[in-house]
Amino acid sequence: xxxxxxxxxxxxxxxxxxxxxxxxxxxxxxxxxxxxxxxxxxxxxxxxxxxxxxxxxxxxxxxxxxxxxxxxxxxxxxxxxxxxxxxxxxxxxxxxxxxxxxxxxxxxxxxxxxxxxxx
Amino acid sequence: xxxxxxxxxxxxxxxxxxxxxxxxxxxxxxxxxxxxxxxxxxxxxxxxxxxxxxxxxxxxxxxxxxxxxxxxxxxxxxxxxxxxxxxxxxxxxxxxxxxxxxxxxxxxxxxxxxxxxxxxxxxxxxxxxxxxxxxxxxxxxxxxxxxxxxxxxxxxxxxxxxxxxxxxxxxxxxxxxxxxxxxxxxxxxxxxxxxxxxxxxxxxxxxxxxxxxxxxxxxxxxxxxxxxxxxxxxxxxxxxxxxxxxxxxxxxxxxxxxxxxxxxxxxxxxxxxxxxxxxxxxxxxxxxxxxxxxxxxxxxxxxxxxxxxxxxxxxxxxxxxxxxxxxxxxxxxxxxxxxxxxxxxxxxxxxxxxxxxxxxxxxxxxxxxxxxxxxxxxxxxxxxxxxxxxxxxxxxxxxxxxxxxxxxxxxxxxxxxxxxxxxxxxxxxxxxxxxxxxxxxxxxxxxxxxxxxxxxxxxxxxxxxxxxxxxxxxxxxxxxxxxxxxxxxxxxxxxxxxxxxxxxxxxxxxxxxxxxxxxxxxxxxxxxxxxxxxxxxxxxxxxxxxxxxxxxxxxxxxxxxxxxxxxxxxxxxxxxxxxxxxxxx
Numbered sequence: 001x002x003x004x005x006x007x008x009x010x011x012x013x014x015x016x017x018x019x020x021x022x023x024x025x026x027x028x029x030x031x032x033x034x035x036x037x038x039x040x041x042x043x044x045x046x047x048x049x050x051x052x053x054x055x056x057x058x059x060x061x062x063x064x065x066x067x068x069x070x071x072x073x074x075x076x077x078x079x080x081x082x083x084x085x086x087x088x089x090x091x092x093x094x095x096x097x098x099x100x101x102x103x104x105x106x107x108x109x110x111x112x113x114x115x116x117x118x119x
Numbered sequence: 120x121x122x123x124x125x126x127x128x129x130x131x132x133x134x135x136x137x138x139x140x141x142x143x144x145x146x147x148x149x150x151x152x153x154x155x156x157x158x159x160x161x162x163x164x165x166x167x168x169x170x171x172x173x174x175x176x177x178x179x180x181x182x183x184x185x186x187x188x189x190x191x192x193x194x195x196x197x198x199x200x201x202x203x204x205x206x207x208x209x210x211x212x213x214x215x216x217x218x219x220x221x222x223x224x225x226x227x228x229x230x231x232x233x234x235x236x237x238x239x240x241x242x243x244x245x246x247x248x249x250x251x252x253x254x255x256x257x258x259x260x261x262x263x264x265x266x267x268x269x270x271x272x273x274x275x276x277x278x279x280x281x282x283x284x285x286x287x288x289x290x291x292x293x294x295x296x297x298x299x300x301x302x303x304x305x306x307x308x309x310x311x312x313x314x315x316x317x318x319x320x321x322x323x324x325x326x327x328x329x330x331x332x333x334x335x336x337x338x339x340x341x342x343x344x345x346x347x348x349x350x351x352x353x354x355x356x357x358x359x360x361x362x363x364x365x366x367x368x369x370x371x372x373x374x375x376x377x378x379x380x381x382x383x384x385x386x387x388x389x390x391x392x393x394x395x396x397x398x399x400x401x402x403x404x405x406x407x408x409x410x411x412x413x414x415x416x417x418x419x420x421x422x423x424x425x426x427x428x429x430x431x432x433x434x435x436x437x438x439x440x441x442x443x444x445x446x447x448x449x450x451x452x453x454x455x456x457x458x459x460x461x462x463x464x465x466x467x468x469x470x471x472x473x474x475x476x477x478x479x480x481x482x483x484x485x486x487x488x489x490x491x492x493x494x495x496x497x498x499x500x501x502x503x504x505x506x507x508x509x510x511x512x513x514x515x516x517x518x519x520x521x522x523x524x525x526x527x528x529x530x531x532x533x534x535x536x537x538x539x540x541x542x543x544x545x546x547x548x549x550x551x552x553x554x555x556x557x558x559x560x561x562x563x564x565x566x567x568x569x570x571x572x573x574x575x576x577x578x579x580x581x582x583x584x585x586x587x588x589x590x591x592x593x594x595x596x597x598x599x600x601x602x603x604x605x606x607x608x609x610x611x612x613x614x615x616x617x618x619x620x621x622x623x624x625x626x627x628x629x630x631x632x633x634x635x636x637x638x639x640x641x642x643x644x645x646x647x648x649x650x651x652x653x654x655x656x657x658x659x660x661x662x663x664x665x666x667x668x669x670x671x672x673x674x675x676x677x678x679x680x681x682x683x684x685x686x687x688x689x690x691x692x693x694x695x696x697x698x699x700x701x702x703x704x
Contacts, residue, residue, distance in 0.1 A: 009480055009483070009484060011484045011487075011488075012480070012483050012484045012487055015484070015487035015488055015490070015491050016487050018491055019487065019490055019491050019494050022491075022494045022495070022498050023494075023498075053476075080476045080479035080480050080483070101523075101527070102479045102480065102482070102483040102486075102523075103479065103482050103483040103485075103486035103487070103519055103520075103523050104483065104486065104487070106490055106494075
């Protein structure tokens, strides 16, 4: 499983990538849309974990960009707003994608990654 | 007091503590008093003024009528009395002119003349002829008066001076009241003789007795000193003094008000010229005014009934209008309060959301860093056997999880103000709320218990509002509880499509008087202790917004129980499946 992690918080996303790597999951990380697209040029990802709220290009727009380049890619969204209700406005645009609330539980994240890939 | 309590308007005891320096503008009791006073003055003043004027005009008209009628009676009677005496005086003058002194000195002629006078006029008792020396040498009548000399008597002297004489009434030798008429006849050579007649007063009295006097009145003659000359209904039939001060001489008929034996009377009088008589009529004023008194009673009754009706209408209208203003103001205050509250909550919500979001990101970093350390310890087995390091990392992770729960709650309370129905478990909502207050309960040794029916169904409602309702109720219970108290929450199904949540405390309780006003805005029993008086009014509004109702039962010193009835369905939940899916994700 190849995972792309995108969040404007570099400290967060780099640590998360390292933790996934420790668990045998290949993970790359990026802090912006441009970096994410550059990663996509070199690596084919099965799934991307995107932060919803990011400066310039947010998670929902980034998903569209990534889907154009890699149509089969799955997505999981992460939000700092901590409640399902805050994410309701984005639901229709992200279809049946999962989302998770910060701070993340690593085991929950891995479980959702597997679930998403099996769909 | 009970009667007053039943009819006391709602605004009577109202005091707008929130009005500040404009408090006087919201003094409804003063507004009511001013309205009543102003309308009463405008409505009653013309009525009272017109009634008083009418009263005075009517009274003066009646008094004038009494004076006029009395004066007319006295004048007419005076003319009758004057005519009676003049008629007889003229008869004597005629006899005097028609007969010579020698003829009158003849007893037979004198007797014939007396008989003619008795038949023609009546009332004559005797007839005498007196020469200029005062000696009566011709006399016919029932007494032996021939040869009597009157030269030293006052009446004779007066007759000599004035030419005619009418005496006062006196009893004489027979003890019968009578009066004397005398006329002087001049003779050639400067001498004179006098023709004198005695008049019986029976005809005189009958003349006055026939006069009808209204108002239980009386009419009689007196001399100028006040001695009765004719019988009086009020003062008897003798020749005694009447108990009235004699009025001053007047040529015209006069009427005056006075009192006799403390009773008001109207006195009409007239001095009969060329006689010693004063004609007096007396009428009782109370009798004369009886008709006026009835009119006056009707007038006053009409005035009192009118005033009562007007005052009742004024009181009702003023109360109604001020009450309308009061209710409008009450609604204005409620609306302002709700707007203010909504703004406050919106600001609070934005602040909470911002804080929670900002905290969540660094919290996530701490979480990941600590997680990585834990991973390194666990996966690489370098420090896997070091319990202290593993414990420290677990402690960091536990604290992060606690912080995350707090930020989640903050965000949940910062929901939008619109009603957002969703399927939820009320017990879960209550546990969330208690999560906020758990530390305080622990610190104050308050026992918390939540019991729910096992088959309690989920309801469709607004989570934010439910949280706020229960937070307010539980906060109130905490305020009422002393340390070591008990707070019990029960959730049960009720008849119909409702579930009931009761929040019972063992606190100080609420008095029956306060219990009636407990849901009013700004009503607080915690004045001076930080109470705003808004909590329960907001709770009441929120319960209504989600289609429920709230009831309260309390007993002073024993505790209070609030019961919140929540409908199972707020409205059909179209996004039901989606919510479930998201909740699962």
